[in-house]
Amino acid sequence: IVYKGNPYADHNSTAYVTYERGVEVGCWGLCINAVSSALYSYVQRFLLPYIGLKGLYFMGYFVFGMGTSLIGLFPNIIATLILCSVFGVMSSTLYTIPFNLIAEYQREEEEQMKLRGSNHSPRGTGVDCAALTCMVQLAQIIVGAGLGALVNLAGSVVVVVLSASTMSLFGCIFIALFIRYVE
Helix, strand or coil: CCCCCCCCCCCCCHHHHHHHHHHHHHHHHHHHHHHHHHHHHHHHHHHHHHHHHHHHHHHHHHHHHHHHHHHHHCCCHHHHHHHCHHHHHHHHHHHHHHHHHHHHHHHHHHHHHHHHCCCCCCCCHHHHHHHHHHHHHHHHHHHHHHHHHHHHHHCCCHHHHHHHHHHHHHHHHHHHHHCCCCC
8 A cells, every 4th residue: 555566567567666665664564563562562561550451451452443543544654664563552452451351350250159159160261261262363264254355345455454443443342331340
């Protein structure tokens, strides 16, 4: 989108060279994504006492939603590379917060079971983590299967980041309404 190159052009053409330059810069974007994911994963521990797991979850989705919408609205190289950091925030959020919530919910459930005098938990943390991991993979399969049709329907790949932004903002609403706050 940013470079307006053509992967199907002749290999010695300007359009193809432009496409390759876009791929190269995209690789830098992936690097920024990985670094920001690692940094945000570390910073989460300092933010947790102030805003809690639900706040971190909401913030991750919100930052991602706003960042991807800005990438779709302002597709230039500098903005895109800077905003690649929001993908790292999202991946860090996606692969840490839900698992922490599961651990907290399990701990809460075990305490309630002890108060009732029962030592038997209906299921283990591993089962919940496995189900969560399967849902993340299922979501990626659905996106992978439907994104090509969406791009063909819209006639532009900008729809990818705009639909990601929209779904992320729906995720914010879901988090606000359905995720229980845990101490």
